[in-house]
Every structure is written in structure tokens, then in C-alpha cells.
Amino acid sequence: MALFLRQEDPRKRRAYLRLFVVLLALGLIEMAAGVATAGHLFRGATGTLISVATYAVIFALGLSVYLANRPRDRRTVRGILVFVVLALLWIGAVIVFPRYVITIIAIGLGLPLLIWLFLRRAKSG
Amino acid sequence: MGRASARPTTHFPLPRPDGILPPVKRSPLSAMTSTSSETTTLTYDGYTIDADMANDYAELYDTNGNLIAQFSWGVDSAGELTATGVGPSQSATVTMPTASAAAAAGSVRVGNSAASLNNANSSFTVSSNGQDVMDETVGSDGTATMSPLTYALSPLTFRTHVNPGGGGGGGPRPLTGVRPMSVSGSCASAFLAALAMMTLVAYALVDLVVVSCGGGPEEAPICAAAGILAGAMYQQAAQSLAQMVSGACEQ
Numbered sequence: 001m002a003l004f005l006r007q008e009d010p011r012k013r014r015a016y017l018r019l020f021v022v023l024l025a026l027g028l029i030e031m032a033a034g035v036a037t038a039g040h041l042f043r044g045a046t047g048t049l050i051s052v053a054t055y056a057v058i059f060a061l062g063l064s065v066y067l068a069n070r071p072r073d074r075r076t077v078r079g080i081l082v083f084v085v086l087a088l089l090w091i092g093a094v095i096v097f098p099r100y101v102i103t104i105i106a107i108g109l110g111l112p113l114l115i116w117l118f119l120r121r122a123k124s125g
Numbered sequence: 126m127g128r129a130s131a132r133p134t135t136h137f138p139l140p141r142p143d144g145i146l147p148p149v150k151r152s153p154l155s156a157m158t159s160t161s162s163e164t165t166t167l168t169y170d171g172y173t174i175d176a177d178m179a180n181d182y183a184e185l186y187d188t189n190g191n192l193i194a195q196f197s198w199g200v201d202s203a204g205e206l207t208a209t210g211v212g213p214s215q216s217a218t219v220t221m222p223t224a225s226a227a228a229a230a231g232s233v234r235v236g237n238s239a240a241s242l243n244n245a246n247s248s249f250t251v252s253s254n255g256q257d258v259m260d261e262t263v264g265s266d267g268t269a270t271m272s273p274l275t276y277a278l279s280p281l282t283f284r285t286h287v288n289p290g291g292g293g294g295g296g297p298r299p300l301t302g303v304r305p306m307s308v309s310g311s312c313a314s315a316f317l318a319a320l321a322m323m324t325l326v327a328y329a330l331v332d333l334v335v336v337s338c339g340g341g342p343e344e345a346p347i348c349a350a351a352g353i354l355a356g357a358m359y360q361q362a363a364q365s366l367a368q369m370v371s372g373a374c375e376q
Contacts, residue, residue: 034367079345106357
């Protein structure tokens, strides 16, 4: 069972389920349109637009989860600012750099960074 | 697939003794007919060109099977040659004067792909990233030869014929940008597999976002990194699965 479905709070569970449905619908639309246009959708300006839309949806999901789990204090506001700045920087990079560069950076750097941050969080308890 | 070992008899007018082709209303580019088939496929270094010579139409695919550009060309009743190129985000049209204008030349560029028309030496060339991937020339004997330039395959020989021209039916046909595909068992199963994969990926990525963004005092950078990673993986998955389904449905 997915972690988000094991959430005890029914409101959070519903919210996470909604996120899943939105993300799945986005992916299916993207995939179907990619098939229908023989890959046209993923190329050129349309491809960049689709990339930006995908990242925007996922960042919005992340921010909503973040807000749902944080008290309304100054640290949360600072966290939101950090998140929004990083998200905007990344969306800018998606627009400027070619797709393969973005994918290499995202997976090549994002994955180790995420692992490192998780380890640091685990150590700090 | 339209490859011929022997050169066929041509209807193309032979050059005069001075080497100049007679000024007839025709274009070697507009009406090429394969000797054995009207449709042919050329491959070069992973690129594929599906050429429908009877309909004056060619599609260029990259190494991943993505449609890069579509080209069509035709001659109107006045003998004017028009070529149209359509790509994912651009389209272009070039018009050449009558075929008898020996110096006429032009090219259509769509992204990194181009179709060049050169009536001076009766050639039609398709290139991608500056690399010629297909050309067609009319030799002095009146036969037209179309070949991938690396000669990885035997050159294809086509018989030219005079384009009737009249009736205004020679213009480029409309391009839809969507490649027709048939639905088969493998196509349907690929689509179902892609649906299942997409669901699993979405499932995992929501988990990733929930774990990264919920709980703990300093999650903002983790949450952003998770969003970046999830976005890249999700888009890559959608693209790869779309290519898988496209490939299965084209077979």
C-alpha cells in the first residue's frame, strides 16, 4: 500500500489521493497526446510548454503537501520562499536549457541531493 | 521496397546535344515514381525516410522514430514548383519558377531538417542537422536516382515521367502532422502496459512528494529537490511510454 494511502488523517488521505489522480491524469493526457502526435508533443516550444506545465503541477502538489504539514509560523514562510525560489529557478532552467540537459541535471544531481538530504534528516532525528 | 537493380526505360526527355534539358513543363522533383513500388523507405544512420513518390510526399524520422519533418512538393498548372515542409513547431514553403528556369533553386527548412530543390542540376535533397540524408538526382540519361548518401543501401532508381500539370491538382497535399496508425493486438497491449506503468510511476512519485514535503523542520529544499526529480522522471516516463506505444502501433 502506498504511504499516502496509509495516512491516518482522512482529510490528508483524501488530499493525497486527489494529488495522485491529478498527477495520473496529467501523465495519461501527456502520454496519449504524445502517441497521437507521434512524439511532436515533446519537441520544440510545445515540448517546453508541456515540461513547464508538468513541473508546475508537481511543484504545486509539493507545496500543498508542505503547507498541510506545517504550522503557520515564520519558519514555514521562509520554507515557502525557499521552495518557490528553487521552483522558479528550475522552471527557468527548463525553458532555457535543452531537454536532455534538464533530465541529466534532474536525475544526476537531484537523486544524490535527495538521498543526502534524507540521510541528513535521518541523522538529525 | 522500391529498389531496382536495373535502370528502367524513362519517359524523361533526353538532353539535347548541348547538354541542356528541353524546356518542357515538368519537374523531376514533382513526379517521381518508384520502379517497383510507389512508396519506399530509406534508412540512413538510424534516420528513416518514408517517401511516397507518387504523391510527392516524404516523412523524415529520427533515430528514435520521432517524426522530424514532412515534406511535400508539387507542380501547378503553370509549371511552378512548390515545396512545403512541416515540422513540430514550424512550417515553411518555397516556390520555384517553371522547371525550365535552369538556375532556380530553393530550400525549405523546418527546425534542423531541410529539403533543398535545385533545378539547375535537377536535385532534391533532404538533410537533417546539416547532414544530407537523402537526395535524388536526374542523370544525363534521364533516369532519376535517389539514394542515402552513405551508400549503406543500394541506390534506389526511380523512373521519371512528365507531370500532366493541368487541372491545378499538382499542389502539395495538406499535411495533418499526425501519422496514421493501425490498431493491432500489440498496439492495444502496449497501450494497456503503458497505462499500468504510468499509474505505478504516478503512485511512486506522489509517495516521494508526500514523504519529502511532509514532516520535519527543514523540508523546503528536500521538497523542491523531490519536485524536480519527480517532474523529470514523470515526463521522461510519459515520453518513453508514448514512444513505446507509437512503436507498437506502427508495426
